[in-house]
Amino acid sequence: MLELVVKQGVHATPMSQVAKEASVAVGTIYHYFKNKEEIIEEIYSMICQDFGVVMMANVPENDVKKQFKIMWLNLYSYFIGNPLAFKFIEFVGVPPIITAEIRAKSTPHLIHIKEFFLAGILSKDLRDVNLRLIIQMSFGSVISATRLKFKNELEMDKEQINDALKMTWDSIKNPEKH
Numbered sequence: 024m025l026e027l028v029v030k031q032g033v034h035a036t037p038m039s040q041v042a043k044e045a046s047v048a049v050g051t052i053y054h055y056f057k058n059k060e061e062i063i064e065e066i067y068s069m070i071c072q073d074f075g076v077v078m079m080a081n082v083p084e085n086d087v088k089k090q091f092k093i094m095w096l097n098l099y100s101y102f103i104g105n106p107l108a109f110k111f112i113e114f115v116g117v118p119p120i121i122t123a124e125i126r127a128k129s130t131p132h133l134i135h136i137k138e139f140f141l142a143g144i145l146s147k148d149l150r151d152v153n154l155r156l157i158i159q160m161s162f163g164s165v166i167s168a169t170r171l172k173f174k175n176e177l178e179m180d181k182e183q184i185n186d187a188l189k190m191t192w193d194s195i196k197n198p199e200k201h
Contacts, residue, residue, distance in 0.1 A: 024062050029110040064125050070108045071129035077101045079135050087148040102169040147197050164191040
């Protein structure tokens with residue numbers, strides 16, 4: 024389903040094609056899911072769960088800048104290694120397909136990321152701005168870097184990745200502390 028939806032779009036992907044590709048009967052799919060939207064929601068939830076785990080992997084303690092760097096690089100590496108997940112989030116994981124209500128259901132998967140940013144704001148290592156804004160600005164740069172790479176607009180070599188990371192850090196760090 025993920026591959027078909029990314030390639031064709033949600034509305035252009037009939038359940039009969041999904042069943043054929045999965046080598047199961049359409050009825051089997053409907054035994055587990057009420058409709059196509061429920062499958063899309065489940066895929067979205069699974070990807071968010073992956074984000075929550077992947078981004079926090081190998082994050083050291085007590086150094087906000089190093090923590091952020093590893094989280095950023097983890098997400099970038101995840102997207103590069105999982106282009107279907109990236110494209111799904113780009114094209115499908117947005118309103119109106121993924122609603123605010125569905126996004127809210129995936130919040131528990133991302134709680135450690137929110138806690139990192141909140142702690143950084145409270146410790147004054149990060150700018151004191153709206154939590155949603157700082158998270159969006161931080162990881163929106165990962166999405167932009169990934170787009171540049173996938174569209175062959177930039178190689179996104181080590182130097183360019185470090186530049187993107189430094190620019191992102193510079194935009195969220197508390198200038199009074201760093």
